[in-house]
Amino acid sequence: MKNRSFISIFAILFAVTFTASSCDDMLTPELKRYSENYAQDSVYSAFGILKSLQNVGSRSVLLDAARSDLSTTGIYTSDSIKSIADFENPEDGDNKLLNAADYYHIINSCNFYMARVDTLLEKNGVPEMKREYAQIQAIRAWTYLQLVRFYGSVPFITEPVATTEQATYLEKNAPRVNKTNLADMLLEAGLYRAYELQKQYGMPNYGEINNGYSRYTTLRMFVPIQLVLGDAYLMQNQYQKAAETYYDYLTDTKIGSPNDRNEVFKVGYETNYRDGQIAGYTLRSNDWAECMKFNTDEQLFVTIGAANSTMGKMLTDVAQTFGFKTSSTVSGSSGSVSVEPNESYQQILPSKNYLSLNEQQHYCKWESQNGVETIIYFDDLADGRLYGTAPEYEFTRGEKSRIIDKYAIGSMLYSSTSWGASSNFFSMQYHITLYRKALLYLRFAEAINRMGFPQIAFGVLKDGLWRQTFPTLDYKTIDGNKYYINKKDTLGIFLPKKDEAGNVIVDSLGVAVLDTCLFADGYAADTTLIQRNVPYLSSEPKAYAGGMYYVTLDEMVRAEKYKFLSEFWTKDLWNNQELESGNFRAGIHSRGCGNTGGHQDTVYTYAKMVAKKVAANRARLNGLPYQSQVELENRLHIGDMLLTESAVLPDSVAAQYADVTRITDDEIINAVEDLIIDECALETAFEGHRFTDLLRFADHKTDAGMNGNDWFAWKMARRNNSATDDASMYDAGIYAKMQDDTYKFFQLPKKK
Structure with a gap:
């Protein structure tokens, strides 16, 4: 094995790899609807590719779980798992879990398919080949996404490989795909055209398969293009494109309807x-x-295993x-x-x-x-x-x-x-889940948070995104030298305005005039503007539990510019009137923590949780003991008000907090990101995402000006620590390894 060269990756790719399923295999399609040879050939090829996914689906789960900060090894752990868990950097092929050839087998099968298929052919007027072509593009893209997750940088091959000479040439000359160019290269290689076809014709659906135990719809065995492309955009820190792509999928499918979406946000345990x-x-x-x-x-993309070996591969x-x-x-x-x-x-x-x-x-x-x-x-x-x-x-x-x-x-x-x-x-x-709804919403929250919408991103966790969970944004036309006032600001904090003499300004009813985040004191400075449209929050969220009462006017106004945010409170798709009449549904966090929505949960609130994560990050950076971290956490907020740089404290308490370093906007976004990271662990642990999730989040932090690499190393080095341990406590050996990309990614075999 030590003499293997990179060419060994292509060892099984030299011949045409249209892998037809055995007639006895569970992945043999029912071809009653496909009597023509072209259709039979095509469907057999597609199912052969699905069969190849079985080889990498479960492996992706194990490769990630072994390296995760959420897992550890035991006395019965095999050498294969142990070497991966301890970051001993085993070579591809020397460990039974490491075989990049299986991924390239899928890619080459897809390449052969796309080189041969005639997308113009139809069956009874139905463009089956266009649907299938789009999906094969999606599967190839998903496979490259996995290779980049695990190997970092790999050859990008879009042509069928059929000879040793061709493989040798590509080994030396194929362009490399990595996290910085993945989305761009996939789109250039045909993924955008595939996306257009999927939008127009939908996903392939070949009925059901029988794995020997039950029947399973084939629809969930195909991957929606938006999920792959959204993840690729996140890898490149292209947050707006990622959010747009995820939202496109939400509105493109039943996942967007209230009844279906309730399943995502059900309270988990009664x-x-x-x-x-x-x-x-x-x-x-x-x-x-x-x-x-x-x-x-909940299941969006899966691979199915057989119930016994006579029916196919068992997972x-x-x-x-x-x-x-x-x-x-x-x-x-x-x-x-x-x-x-x-x-x-x-x-x-x-x-x-x-x-x-x-x-x-x-x-x-x-x-x-x-x-x-x-x-x-x-x-x-x-x-x-x-x-x-x-x-x-x-x-x-x-x-x-x-x-x-x-x-x-x-x-x-x-x-x-x-x-x-x-x-x-x-x-x-009998199946391995490769993508599910909760993961989609967590990725959406990840994207919009980094765009600058931490309050709405937190709403995905606490309340869920419905029309009823948002406050009502309205506009009023007013005279240029007057100031429209809402009765109450979005956090319920009264900030009375004062004139130059220090007297509280009141309106015609004698009610104290309250400040908002968009205007300065008292009157508009530009009196030449006779009228202007002034945004204000005309009512609190209508959700029975209280909804996202913590979303400010500023964030609502900025969010209004983006369809994938504003439609949550303007489009009927997201209208769920059940939320107004009773204690229904909340965000993803409610799946494990009960009634988290609105005012009902007074522990899991925006201000308290952001303060908690800001304090934790400052403790990490400054080596604070845990007790000092908790004390700082309690001083970074007053009730539902964060001590931000713009927060105005009442005179009665201002002196008590004079020594506290105010929270910056960047710290807030980083804190909400850390909350999303925690939720990813609580919701999707051991599903094959965690280690590479942390790598991606580290890139976000670096892109924002932090030392994401140091954060990642510290995070991984705490796998055997408690949350209440001092921030200075971690595994120094793992910390050192995680500073080096050599240990973060598996290595492709090299010529000796």
């Missing part, structure tokens, strides 16, 4: 209690763990690596996979960092009875998603350990007698 004491937890049909199942609209390696022994049974043409926790299989476990992050969350239970509102926080419960991601299990030796069960979901996550009790039955998930 807590039953008596006399204020926990009596137990109940797994609901709308429970967060259901999100990982195939038959929910059991992820469940096995996380600690499950699997066995397959066959009965005629049917089969099933059973799973059983076994500590000797457990190679990747939740890290102390991940468990501590969950424990830092507060579960909020809000209710109203007979007009009396009650808020209860179950501080010992932690984030409810922990029990759906890594429940405790008592192994045969009598020892309890948390086991990652996202790919073998436990059917009883809770009991009536103990906290987060062990699941006693697990069921195999």
Whole structure:
């Protein structure tokens, strides 16, 4: 293996690689609708490419999970996993999880397909080939996205490779694609044309396949182009283009309708209690763990495994690596996979960092009875998603350990007698989720936050984006020398205006005139302007819970310029009147922390959480102990008011905060980004995104003038630390390695 050259990547690509599925394979399409040879050839080629995705889908999950700050290794961890987890920089091909050839096999299959397909052909007037061509472009783009995530910089090949000579030439001369040019090169190679075709004709749908256990729609086995392109734009720090692309997908599909979208933001766990004491937890049909199942609209892009080897490739390696022994049974043409926790299989476990992050969350239970509102926080419960991601299990030796069960979901996550009790039955998930709705909304929040809209981005986490969760933005035409006043500013903080003598200015009704963020004192300076359109917030959010009361007039006015933001409060697509009449739905954070929306959760608020993250970052930069970090956090806000550079403090408290360094706009955006990073961990842990998510966020920070590389190294070096440990505590060895790109990316094989 040590003598392998880069050309070995193409070892399986020298011949034409239109990989037709075996007639006995689950990925053999039903061709009743495709009697012509061209259609049969095309569909077999497409399904052969889907079959190749099986080889890289589960591997992408394991490669990321092994390196994540959310995971650690154990006594049964194999050398292959251990070398990756410890960043020993194993060479491609020397580790069973590292084989770039599998990715290039998909790419070459796509290249051959696109070189041969005739997109002008139709079947009964239906342009099937155009749909399929667009999707093959999307799959090739997705595959390059994975290569750049894991290898950093790779050859960009868009022509079919059929000979050794051709492969040798491309090894030396093919252009390289990396995070800085990925979107541009994909678009130039045909992805934009594919996007136009997808917009016009939709996605391919070849009905269902039977994996031996159940039937699965093929529609979810294809990747929407907007998701790939949006992720590529994020890699290039092109935030507006990313947000536009994600929003285009939201409005292009059912995901945008209120009824469907409710599934994304359902409160994850309902807590039953008596006399204020926990009596137990109940797994609901709308429970967060259901999100990982195939038959929910949460799934956007998956790869399917067979129920037994006679039906095709079985995708059991992820469940096995996380600690499950699997066995397959066959009965005629049917089969099933059973799973059983076994500590000797457990190679990747939740890290102390991940468990501590969950424990830092507060579960909020809000209710109203007979007009009396009650808020209860179950501080010992932690984030409810922990029990759906890594429940405790008592192994045969009598020892309890948390086991990652996202790919073998436990059917009883809770009991009536103990906290987060062990699941006693697990069921195999036959698919690997490659993209789901919550991830899409988190990426959208990531993009708009870096565009300069941190309050709305936080709203994705806390409240969800509906018309009813936004305040109402209106305009009033006023005389140029007068000042229109709303009764209350967006945070409910009264800032009375004063004249030069220090007297409070009142209106004709004797009500104190209040300041807004867009105007200065009292009267307009330019009296030559007879009239002007003045924006104001005419009402608070109509959502029953209170909605995004923290969104300011300034942010609303700036957001109005962008369709992908303003349409949330102007387009009927986002109108959900249920929110006005009862306690319905909130943001993604509610999936694990209950009633987080609006005024109901007084812990998870914009001001408090931003202050928390600003303090944490200053503690990291200045080496503050954790206790000092907490003290600083409490002094960076007063109620719902952040101590920003523009904040005006009441005279009664101004002196108490004179020594506090005010929060800058850049710090706010960075803080909200850190909250999104936490939410990514809580929601999508062990799904194949975390390590490369952190790399991308580090690039955002560097692009904004911070030392993103140092932040990334520190973040990774804290994988075995608690959130309450001093910022100066971290693994120095990992910290040093993570400063070097050699250890961040896997290395393609080189000629020896």
